[in-house]
Amino acid sequence: MSDIRITTLPNGLRVVTRAMPGLHSASIGVWVGAGGRDERPEQNGVAHFLEHMAFKGTARRTALQIAETIEDVGGYINAYTSRDVTAYYARVLSADVPLALDVIGDILLNSTFDPREIEVERGVILQEIGQSLDTPDDVIFDWLQEAAYPDQPMGRTILGPAERVAGFARDDLSRFVAEHYGPGQMIVAAAGAVDHDRVVAQAGEIFGHLAPVIGTTREAARWQGAESRRVKRLEQAHFALGFEGPGYRSPDFYPAQIWTAALGGGMSSRLFQKIREERGLCYTIFAQSGFHDDTGMTTIYAGTSGDQVADLAQLTIDELRRSADDLSEAEVARARAQLKAGLLMGLESPSSQAERMARSLAIWGRVPDPAEVAARIDAVTAADVRDHAARAIAAARPALALYGPVRKAPALDILAERLAA
Structure with a gap:
């Protein structure tokens, strides 16, 4: 897009902005290319702990003052940690963009890590872990990830x-x-009512003194595929099946997304229609794609009863096999439309724009024009998607996670044999 501007500071920090005329607000943040998969075994969880501690006080502001500084002007500040990235971001009115970047820079560079606050936040995170373990349709994805990539970051x-x-x-x-x-490792991204030159100037003032760091080499992902089954008395049996997918830079990046959308991307998708609408075996079923530099995962999730989990698993496998043979032009066209609509709708949100620009710059070193992305999506044919589906289900052993009353669920080996039949 012609209104996207990118500047690299002398020390390597990149700044990307998109001015969106007519808006009175902006989203601004710093995306750091370090997350859970950059931890050594003894560090597991420290990236997330660090994200929490960023808001617990700096040399200039207390934890309360950090929150008040943004909320006093009606803004919003937050952060998240993923396997690849830790992001710190705020949404404010245009006049308060410098204030937001100042606060974000402060929490990134000047956090005191007060031992007393560490103990308080430790309790908060332990509660978060406990809450996750009490949320079956949340924790099962962690177990699926572990089954797919055991004994590695x-x-x-x-x-x-x-x-x-x-x-x-x-x-x-x-x-x-x-x-x-x-x-x-840092990208400053801002979208909405922003001025690129002013953001660059302030980013230079805040971050320009930083010296480059070599960091550590990120361990390459190795898909292995295994089964994780935890039997527990719950109302529902939770089923999650994963297949190794392409990375961001793979030629299969778009076919994989279209296949996933056709399988379980909405109420008209195959899995929803066959398993929920025709058979009534579940309330929730969906498919989603996740991508990284060197790998990815196509995931299918459903919740059902303990008595019906075997039927659900077998039907899911059958629909996966069929998709490689008879996925129709209409299904692919619908999936393409969903992807393009999601892309274009995201262009109207400053927060989505900032996120997209930061991620694109980190992955490809540039921000692809939406028209270019839409053309790539449109270029994917039904034959391309069927070919990708066939290769995906044949390439590697799937990963399987089961939780709840799942004694009757077929073993992974049985499902893999059915898939290959």
């Missing part, structure tokens, strides 16, 4: 195990920052 939970979180100290947080929070 890609398979570890982002929150970390409670026993690790219980032991983190100030030095653990400082060490992770020193290893990964260099200017070359």
Whole structure:
């Protein structure tokens, strides 16, 4: 897009903005290219802990003052940690963009990691871990990830195990920052009522003094595929099936998304129609795609009764096999339309724009024009999607996670044999 501007500071920090005329607000943040998969085993959970601690006080502001500074002007500030990225961002009115970037820079560069606050936040994170374990349709995806990528950073939970979180100290947080929070790992992204030159100037004032860091080499993901089954008395049996997918830079990036959307991207999708609407075996069923630099995963999730989980699993496998043979032009056209609509709707949101620009710049070193992306989506044919589906289900052993009354669920080996039949 012609209104997207990118500047790289001398120390390697990149700034990307998109001015959106007619808006009175903006979204601005810093995306750091370090997340859960950059942790060593003994660090598991520290990236997420660090994200929490960023809001617990700096040399200039207390935790309350951080919140009040943004909320006093009607803004919103938050952060998240993923396996690849940690992001710190705010949504404010146009006049308060400099204030928001100042606060974000402050929490990134000047956090004190007060030992008393570490103990308080440790309790908060342990509660978060406990809440996740009490949420079956949340924790099952962690178990699926672990089954797909066992004994490696890609398979570890982002929150970390409670026993690790219980032991983190100030030095653990400082060490992770020193290893990964260099200017070359940071992208400042802003969209909405913003002025590029002013954002660049302020970013230089805040971050320009930072020296580059070498960091550590990210361990490549190795898909293995395994089964994780936890039997527990619950109302529903939770079923999650994963297939290795392409990475961001793969030629299959768009066919994989279209296949996923056709399978379980909405009420008209195959899995929804066949398993919920025709058979009534579940209330919720969907498919989704996840992507990383070097790997990806196509995931199918459903919740059903313990007595029906076997039927649901077998029908899911059958629909996957059929999709490689007879996915229709109409289904692919519908999936393409869904992807393009999601892209274009996101262009109307400053928050979505900032996120998209930061991620695109990190992955491809540029921000593809929406027209280019739409053309790539339109270029994918039904034959392309069927071919991708056939290769995806034949390439590697799937991963399977089961939770709840799942004694009657078929074993992964049985499902894999049915898939290959």
